Amino acid sequence: MSKLVVISGGANNFGKGIAFGFIKEGWNVAIIDNDKKALEKINEKNLFKFHGDVSNENDIKNFYSEISNKYNRLDVIINNAAIGGFKNFFELTLDEWKKVIDINLTGYFLMVKYGSPLILENPGKGSIINISSTRAIMSEPGNEAYSTSKAGILGLTHALANSLGPNIRVNAISPGWILHENESIKDAEHKQHLVGRAGTIEDIFNLALFLANDKSGFITGQNFIIDGGMTKKMIYF
Template identity: 65%
Template sequence: MIQRAHKKRVIAISGGAKNIGKGIALKFLELGWNVGIIDFDKHALGEFDVKIPEEAKKSILLYNGDVSDEYAVSEFYIKLKEKFYRLDAIVNNAAIGGFKNFLDLSLNEWRRVIDVNLTGYFLMARLGVPIILETAGRGSIVNISSTRALMSEPGNEAYSASKAGILGLTHALANSLGPNIRVNAICPGWILHEDEIISEREHLQHLTGRAGRIADVAELVYFLVDDERSGFITGQYFVIDGGMTKKMIYI
């Protein structure tokens, strides 16, 4: 039964305590949503909690957990439903790099990247979708992939495979969950982290004349979550990279 008495919309964000995930969380807090964050980085969660205004804390749930752990994801959603009563959207953002020379990459290291970056997305969707259907009726999932799903450098095997897997998961979920839940992916390129500074030359290699900002991704997430703006879009991926994947570069 849909609990229509609880009108304030709710979004769950994995890896939401810093960088892109944090920017997305702050964007939705500004828009008046309730926000649930699951993040493995306990220190980042503490910093997030300290910095947000006191009046915003009633609108946020912070949970320290590993998205590759089914129990942790389940408990996160239990706490989220207890606090906010509903769920409208999921943003899968949690990821680890694991960049390493291929011939030095161990099976355990490979599995850890796949577990967090791909299986974690599966668990967030698998355990969150029933809550969306029960409480809101309709909703949206946005999966944060990467341009490394489409192009690579040496030592990217685990990360690139996980990010490409996210694109397959995205269109599969769009088929399985439509029409009530739309599922899309975003492939960011070079997005500057908090306080990251790069050279003018590094900016100018982009066709836009600059590297990406966290706000660029957060705005696109909001567009894809909002049914009025993007209600006819599902199963797609959106590259946000300043045009870098469209450049031919030869040595």
């Protein structure tokens, strides 16, 4: 039987590209996304779609209930759903702050809380991959809610690695500048990276695939920065 990976925020950009990548590798894929229109545009074999809000506990419970009934297994959880919420700090409201934290961080907690028991029912071992960001370790003005949520993901990752081992490994991926679907940038923007280009969704997928399978079986609790070297580049003005 094909392995199953679930992906939050799987109808757009990173999530969509990762989902399609796993399908091409022969996996079954289930996605949950709050963007109903984007979900309706996706029609792929071996793909299960669920319209839901990752910060809503009942939506997560219902998602996994359907997963259990349809597949009776789960191997990998990829937490990806997120919103930006970039705003001047002094104009950021408490409700706006809470919304970012609820989706970007609490949503990850809920996905693991209700999904990991399904993984543990398998005879083999599983993997959880949390998509964070280089903004967890570096920032710019107006990033308070987003950066805090992404930094929280790193703490959640190593805590879960301790709680869920040895049968479930938990790792994080922190992307830098990754081009979204149909996005193009100037040559100078590419060349500022140490590798001479910005990243692609395929770069993220390749790392996620590695962390999802047994080739990374001795890796857990880690954060993998994938940014073309930008966090190692010293910049002065």
